[in-house]
Amino acid sequence: MSRQMVRPGGRSARVQASVHTAVRELASEVGRDALTVPMIAQRAGVTPSTVYRRWGDLQELLSDVAVERLRPETAPGDHGALAADLTAWAEQFLDEMSSPAGRAYIRDALLGDPDGGNAGQCSAYAAEQIDVILTRASQRGEKVPDVETVIDHVVAPLMYRILFRPDGLGAAYAHRLVTAALDPTGR
Amino acid sequence: MSRQMVRPGGRSARVQASVHTAVRELASEVGRDALTVPMIAQRAGVTPSTVYRRWGDLQELLSDVAVERLRPETAPGDHGALAADLTAWAEQFLDEMSSPAGRAYIRDALLGDPDGGNAGQCSAYAAEQIDVILTRASQRGEKVPDVETVIDHVVAPLMYRILFRPDGLGAAYAHRLVTAALDPTGR
DNA sequence: CGCTAAAAGCTAACCAATTGCGTTAGCTCA
DNA sequence: TGAGCTAACGCAATTGGTTAGCTTTTAGCG
Incomplete structure (x- = not known):
């Protein structure tokens, strides 16, 4: 399963949501291959270290977002x-x-x-x-x-x-x- | 097709061969996830910039090596x-x-x-x-x-x-x- | 045998990636 | 409802992967 075993409400959920939308927005703006963690973090109003701690690396984050988009x-x-x-x-x-x-x-x-x-x-x-x-x-x-x-x-x-x-x-x-x-x- | 449109003989070919074997050796020594371009370049007796110029990034290099290994x-x-x-x-x-x-x-x-x-x-x-x-x-x-x-x-x-x-x-x-x-x- | 262009070496600056530590905020139980 | 506990986040500094510009080498060719 995914790594969404986070506290269900409050700041954690807000951070996750804003990071996910930041990924989707930036992917369509600058292209998927140009994405970087600092770039995503800035757009999401979050520090890069938060992203690294929650997702480990960029690939796992992209994998999570991708699964979300592939859901019918x-x-x-x-x-x-x-x-x-x-x-x-x-x-x-x-x-x-x-x-x-x-x-x-x-x-x-x-x-x-x-x-x-x-x-x-x-x-x-x-x-x-x-x-x-x-x-x-x-x-x-x-x-x-x-x-x-x-x-x-x-x-x-x-x-x-x-x-x-x-x-x-x-x-x-x-x-x-x-x-x-x-x-x-x-x- | 792959990016093997290099000069067929001489230095280019030697560089490509040594980089490929360096990838295979290091992958079995330190693990695939620990590979870095500078590490591979050093093992191959080549400068990192050469790898970046020829392959673009680590993923494309690994993709080339993978296809080679998947050949029956x-x-x-x-x-x-x-x-x-x-x-x-x-x-x-x-x-x-x-x-x-x-x-x-x-x-x-x-x-x-x-x-x-x-x-x-x-x-x-x-x-x-x-x-x-x-x-x-x-x-x-x-x-x-x-x-x-x-x-x-x-x-x-x-x-x-x-x-x-x-x-x-x-x-x-x-x-x-x-x-x-x-x-x-x-x- | 010299010419030309492609490819590799070299160096330095940039910025992404990572980590440790202090702080904040959400959950829980009295 | 409020005090304590802990997970999660922000901040800042360090590392090293990446890139750009320039020089040098070498393969291919007349």
């Missing part, structure tokens, strides 16, 4: 059928993650992450969203694969290509993956 | 049948990549890699190996899937779980992926 803000849409729901979700997922900013967030989340906790959180977000879609389809009476199958057949290929082969990715590929994963002869 | 050194073994060849390859792949050292190399390769060239190289290595296996099987007269299918169904799930969910990975999972990918009803 809305439940997956309901289009009346499993295939449509999954396709729409996969296309949106690909869209958000394959942008330069999205790739940078993924890499940051993977990076400052010795114990693998933050990366696991990202995967858990996707699994939650898929579970919502599958549960809804199941209640409609549709036959559904399990979450792990969808992760192996849809999420993993998308993520692999986002990270290792950013070229030639599009909605068509996402659609194809979903269709193959749901094809009964493919199960 | 031997052709995939021949076990007489496609399923056996692929299973053996997948198990070895998983074994090498899921170790702490392997994960560190992957993350380094992804990291100092703005244009995605180094990551693409890693993927190309895997594709080459798979192509060798498939071509061999095809010459035996076996019916074979194409490379992209194997990447989607085997390599991507393995890599996804290595990066995002390191727990509970084993040879059995790799074997299961290969079997599913080759199952005719699964295509």
Whole structure:
């Protein structure tokens, strides 16, 4: 888990919030690679030593912020059928993650992450969203694969290509993956 | 592609080689996280400014070294049948990549890699190996899937779980992926 | 064999990163 | 509600990673 085991209210919470927003603001102003701890601290109205004590180093801070931004803000849409729901979700997922900013967030989340906790959180977000879609389809009476199958057949290929082969990715590929994963002869 | 567009022979090549070996030696001596550019430069018999000029920063240097170490050194073994060849390859792949050292190399390769060239190289290595296996099987007269299918169904799930969910990975999972990918009803 | 340009060495100044210590503020229990 | 306790923060000084400008070397070529 993250290092948000801080006192829940008061100054600690304020510091954390202002540091996080400072990171996001500065990242969009000067670019992610130009970020430094002193720069962030100044914008947040905090001293650099506070940042070092709370987060250890810049990478862990960026990893925390990245996970926060990768958290889905809305439940997956309901289009009346499993295939449509999954396709729409996969296309949106690909869209958000394959942008330069999205790739940078993924890499940051993977990076400052010795114990693998933050990366696991990202995967858990996707699994939650898929579970919502599958549960809804199941209640409609549709036959559904399990979450792990969808992760192996849809999420993993998308993520692999986002990270290792950013070229030639599009909605068509996402659609194809979903269709193959749901094809009964493919199960 | 990498930044190895240097003069092919002479001093440039010597400097690059000695810097790379310095990184590998020091990484095993003091640990990857303790590496610094001045430290590497001294071991390599070079001034720090040379490293900064050639590689930009430590991350890009580590990314180059990581890609070099992720290059397979031997052709995939021949076990007489496609399923056996692929299973053996997948198990070895998983074994090498899921170790702490392997994960560190992957993350380094992804990291100092703005244009995605180094990551693409890693993927190309895997594709080459798979192509060798498939071509061999095809010459035996076996019916074979194409490379992209194997990447989607085997390599991507393995890599996804290595990066995002390191727990509970084993040879059995790799074997299961290969079997599913080759199952005719699964295509 | 001399010319040219790319690449490496060198030095010094800058500023990010880090750490120790004193102070503040939030939580808890009487 | 207020006194005590401790986690968290600010301050300041030190270290050393990083960069820029200039000189020197060397590989490639006519």
